[in-house]
Amino acid sequence: MRKDQESLLQFMQDTLANGTEDEEQILYLARQAIEYMRERKTAYIAGFLGLQGEYLEDGTYRFEVPITPFMLNQMKAAHGGITATLADSVMGAVASRSTGYKVVTTEINVHYLTPGTGDRLIATASVLRHGKTLCVCECKIHNEQGRLVLAGTGSFYLVEPR
Missing domain, CATH: 3.10.129.10 (Hotdog Thioesterase)
Structure with missing residues (x-):
């Protein structure tokens, strides 16, 4: 794993463990945006907006x-x-x-x-x-x-x- 990937993974783990509810929801929206792109072949913003x-x-x-x-x-x-x-x-x-x-x-x-x-x-x-x-x-x-x-x-x- 590259150093920047390790840093991202650590940040996400820290946010899920210690972040606010809003910060956690932002991470889930990022995942949703990636899933929308993979499944629907649409723009990432469509996933962020749901x-x-x-x-x-x-x-x-x-x-x-x-x-x-x-x-x-x-x-x-x-x-x-x-x-x-x-x-x-x-x-x-x-x-x-x-x-x-x-x-x-x-x-x-x-x-x-x-x-x-x-x-x-x-x-x-x-x-x-x-x-x-x-x-x-x-x-x-x-x-x-x-x-x-x-x-x-x-x-x-x-x-x-x-």
């Missing part, structure tokens, strides 16, 4: 994620960058699913409306319009009490068929 998505009959896509210590800012609300990433992910998923193409984000616009507090965030997205090369989507993120946390739009370039 993205679980479903395509609904009305053509919208829905992600529900637990609010974890990894996501929190100093005020104990979901970090704005994390909620923007969630919006980008759910809009990218609906763009890809609706068009049959792999997509990349060309533009994203988000409005933060209330703090992302509670136990879960629920993100929904739908396609506003898609053409030959671009797909424009909208997204709303609520907490489990139904409060609107974020509203946004995004444009996605259609790269190649999936």
Whole structure:
């Protein structure tokens, strides 16, 4: 075992034995991210966020994620960058699913409306319009009490068929 691997193993063992509950949960999220990548061939961030998505009959896509210590800012609300990433992910998923193409984000616009507090965030997205090369989507993120946390739009370039 290399020295840096030994150091990492020692750090993880020490964190599990002596760390806070939040620190322990961060280690489990790292494991989850690696498992997501291996099993689903998706981005590591999907594993850190615990993205679980479903395509609904009305053509919208829905992600529900637990609010974890990894996501929190100093005020104990979901970090704005994390909620923007969630919006980008759910809009990218609906763009890809609706068009049959792999997509990349060309533009994203988000409005933060209330703090992302509670136990879960629920993100929904739908396609506003898609053409030959671009797909424009909208997204709303609520907490489990139904409060609107974020509203946004995004444009996605259609790269190649999936």
